[in-house]
Amino acid sequence: MTTTRLTRYDRTMLRLMNDRRGAAWYATAARRRLAVASHITLTVAIGGLMAHFYLAEGEPLWPVAVTAALMLPWMVATGVINGATRGLLELREHALDERQSAERSRVLARSHRVTTLLLATAVLALLAAGLADGDAPKAYAAPLLVAVLVTHWVMPLWVAGLRVQDEPTEDDVLEAEALGR
DSSP: OOSSOOOHHHHHHHHHHTOGGGGGGSSSHHHHHHHHHHHHHHHHHHHHHHHHHHHOTTOOSHHHHHHHHHHHHHHHHHHHHHHHTTTTTTSOGGGSOHHHHHHHHHHHHHHHHHHHHHHHHHHHHHHHHHHHHSSOOHHHHHHHHHHHHHHHHHHHHHHHHHHOOOOOOHHHHHHHHHTTO
16 A cells, blocks of 8 residues: 555545455456356346336336346445455555456456447447338437447456456465575
8 A cells, every 4th residue: 555644535445345245256266257147138228218208109118127136146246346346446656565456457458448349339230220221210319328338438447347356365375484585
């Protein structure tokens, strides 16, 4: 950590993000991948429901109710990923050590590259649809751009969740000490 004094908020967030009571949810790489896959699935489902609500004739309210119901598991999955990454993206920069700060930079760079490609794909899809149809599909532009914006917002969380390494076990620590590392 840097020499900047941590505020009460920083200390609270550090304590929350380093609370190991929920570690069973993300203890293995498979569980972390499952949490990220669940979060992606829930994000797509919520986005699809909101796009349906936006595009549907007659404005049915059932997509809003289902979206509200899906928000709770989405928030739980977000918490699992944040716990697995020990708050890498939630903590302020001055509350991170050098290793965490470097990892945050790598995660943000990788997710930026992915979302740049996704945005370029969305633009090309809209242009191709416009060329094929003679006019850009205006009804789909707003939901598509919102989907790309949401993906841009949560992509660092997904990338960080997929990059987290397993915690060393006691055997690993004892073995490293025996070898003098």
